[in-house]
Amino acid sequence: MSGKRLSQFAVPGGVLMIIVVMILPMPTFLLDVLIVFDIAIALLIVMISMFVRKPLEFSVFPSVLLLATLFRLALNISATRLVLLDGDAGAVIGAFGHFVVGGSLVVGLVVFLILIVIQFVVITNGAGRVAEVGARFTLDAMPGKQMAIDADLNAGLIDEPEARKRRAEVTAEADFYGAMDGASKFVKGDAIAAVVITLINLIGGFTVGVVQQGMDPLDAVNTYSLLTVGDGLVSQIPALLLSVSTGLIVTRSATDEDMGTQVAGQFSNNRQVLRIGGGALVLLSLLPGLPMLPFLLVGVPLLMLAQRVGGPKTEVEQVDETAAEPARDATETLLAEMAVDPLELALAPDLVDLVDSAGGDLLDRVRALRRKIALELGIVLPPVRTHDDLELPPGSYAIRISGSTVATGTALPGTVLAIGDGLDALPGTPGVEPVFGLSGKWVPAELRHQAELAGATVVDRASVVVTHLAEVTRQNASRLLGREDVRALTDLVRRSHPVVVEELTPGLLSLGEIQRVLHRLLDEGVPVRDLVRIYESLSLTAKSGTDIERLVEASRLALGPAVADPHVQDGTLAVLTLDPRLEQALLTSVHNTDSGTRLALEPQHLETIIGDVTRLVGQAEDRGVSPVLVCAPALRSALRRVVGTAVPRLAVLSYSELSGGSHRIETVGVVNSGYAIPA
CATH class of the missing domain: 1.10.8.540 (FHIPEP family, domain 3)
Incomplete structure (x- = not known):
């Protein structure tokens, strides 16, 4: 069997072994081996907890803690069975009951209770509190971390595989601390169970010895109670080690060093502290009534250690160490900070839930928008850097191009935008749809159904933001x-x-x-x-x-037809035409300049044309039609410059651009009908 397959069956096999130990009587020799194995496992877990650089490197710890606790309780059950049936639980438990505590039941119980107090009151309570706080803080920080990852992805700093890896790490970190919050309860429950099991064994052993075996009470205590105390001490050693491991794991911060290197490095950076501590111990050794030798044996090595460690780095050393890193005012650093993102979406802090991986899909929609714009306009938008901005008012967002704000909007938290009439009866804040300028109201999300029943069109916040971003990118496509x-x-x-x-x-x-x-x-x-x-x-x-x-x-x-296709609605292209006399007069007024063709007309004539075009466009839009203005090819560019300033949404096409398409052309208005500009 290969090593991989063996490792797959190791844990399930271990669980089955634990069940066997609980149910079947065990020989004393096998029990001794399993007890030593339990202590070894606990020592290995402590060592791993000290050598990992970040808690996620030992992400399986909560499950290991549960299995180790279950294994130790199974050994307690097996040992209890041997003590009560045979009055013998093997050499290891016997040694702890007679040799370690000197064969004294009182001493054994005192040591056992002290170990329980250390584990339950000191280590377990502290580790449980740290795990609880760590789990809560980690979950609270998840949206910000996810947003930072997606912002780096949108900015092109990382690729999609790296983004997926970082998201998985953030999720794994939250899962780990949540599991540790529950796993710490195993340790606390184990300490309580140890006290209960020991009390039961003391009573049960004394009863078996006196009642069933007819032993003298003192002999029963020496035989059964000492073995029970030995069993309690044996089980508390690995339990205490696992409690320490739990504390080490939940109190570790993510660094690039193991715990030993970190502790040694931080102590060695404080030479003065070692000198003061060693000197104080030497002075205490000189006081009358205090034993000199113990204080000297500790104080002198501390003074010697203070001379050997490197001590805190001097300013020159710190400068040398960071010489490879660019200073904050270095040219490269300043240039990097000066760089602006081509396209940004800034969110107020209370809108972070829109990009929260737990429920927000704004970033997915933004990525889909890039694909849509590419297929629609034929250009690839730069990555949209999405980030929070503390300077934005609550519930607002801003769209920036090359660092300049080109559009702003609101998307109030916990609401949806209802567009339509008959919303006076619903609570909410008045708002405006940012693309078409339609009036509406931001109503609580739980009233969405009522708003729809009132005949309103309901749009969620992410759709409002993405639609606004799409329109802004279309209008500024050339800048991008x-x-x-x-x-x-x-x-x-x-x-x-x-x-x-x-x-x-x-x-x-x-x-x-x-x-x-x-x-x-x-x-x-x-x-x-x-x-x-x-x-x-x-x-x-x-x-x-x-x-x-x-x-x-x-x-x-x-x-050709591709120019007109975006303006076709239901197979029909609505057009505004020029009165023939007006068109002829405009053709005669076209002049070539260094910056292109221009209409050489009096200002009042231009105002008349613009006013007529604006009126006709408004009438068509009131009927739900978006028209285009058509004219002669030689006139198109100059006329576009004139009407584009007043009606930028109006497309100006030439007659030649209408041919070749399968759409139907419908005239919805004639500009300046019956009027001709004097020559």
């Missing part, structure tokens, strides 16, 4: 597409269409110029997923010039 991202996208195209990339860059366009084109497309809500078609159109257009506006228009034309 950096030069390195463009290089990564270009390399992706190179793998499948190397000729397209080789023809375009760096011969015709640089990465910076390609980035400007992609930025313009994203600013106008055009997905850039079809990079192959975009790059092909750029290659053809860039041969006759690198004007960005011409490159953008060529890219839009190459994408």
